[in-house]
Amino acid sequence: MTNTSPAEVLRRAIANVIAGESARDVPGVCKRYGLAEGTGEEAFSGKFRYVMSRLHALNSAQVLQTGQAALGDYRDGALANAVEVLEDANLPKITMITRRRLLNILNSIVLEGRLSLFEFLEPIYDLDSIQSPYHVSPVGESTRPIRGDVYQHCINNHDWDNEDLLKHLGFLDCHQRQVFHLLERVFDPEIWDDDHPEGGLLDRINQVLKKDGYALQVTGMISGTGIYKVQQVGAPGATPADDEISALVQRFDEAGIRDLWEKACSAATVILMARSRLPALTLSKPVSTSWMKKVSPIPTMLICLSFGRFAPSR
Secondary structure, three states, X not given: OOOXXXXXXXXXXXXXXXXXXXXXXXXXXXXXXXXXOOOHHHHHOOHHHHHHHXXXXXXXXXXXXXXXXXXXXXXXXXXXXXXXXXHHHOOOOOOHHHHHHHHHHHOOOOOOOOOOHHHHHOOOOOOOOOEOOOOXXXXXXXXXXXXXXXXXXXXXXXXXXXXXHHHHOOOOOOOHHHHHHHHXXXXXXXXXXXXXXXXXXXXXXXXXXXXXXXEEEEEEEEOOEEEEEEEEOOOOOOOHHHHHHHHHHHOOOHHHHHHHHHHHOOHHHHHXXXXXHOOOOOOOOOOOOHHXXXXXXXXXHHHHHHHHHHOOOO
16 A cells, blocks of 8 residues: 655655756755765666655655755655645644634735736646546546636636635635644735735734644744734643633642632632722722633633732732
């Protein structure tokens, strides 16, 4: 059975691009990428086999490093895709829920900005390799690439919205690096002169991404405009307050935390503490303690903590 693991697919992609060199040059190219040296005679007997025999001596992390280095020298779609798939394998995954939420947001904007639609899409998608969803042969194989469909339905007929287009391009099942590339492209300074005209778009996208531990963040500047990249920002589902709460709790000893916790377990105690610290407060309605059952114990503990730390001495 053929090995289709991400590392093996990348090995084959690397071997394919290097095998495009002359047999005389292949040993030198391999050496440049840190692969084992060999002889020209060995390369002449089979360039692809020569490269693969050396790549099989590398583990997945080393193969990824070699692929990333080769990608700097060779503009090859299969190699780029294989690198990104293996990079994906080492990252937390965004869920299908997140993909659908992002798709809903992207359906409400103009994707391409001041570029043509094809200029926007081509750095992300190989429109000549993705198969048409319509032109399928009797044996189930597409008879033409999707490029013609994009032109027909997005430019001529305007009967594909962004959701239709991105679904046909594989947004829901492609590797997540491609999803991230699309989001980064939306905020590419090449497309917009200044901030994205869709007010609040960045916040809306980041609210979705952060549930899976990612966010679009500025990682550089070009001509005074931010360059956005999707970055890991924490554990999936974490909120900015989580780290602050954890840091605050760590500043107190165990006995103190236990004492505060015991206070927090009683809603009546919390209310009495609050009223004792704020004697001028007049409540217009009876105080209900039902809210205590609906909040996390950590914020409750911090309420006690704040009253305890900043109360005036007697």
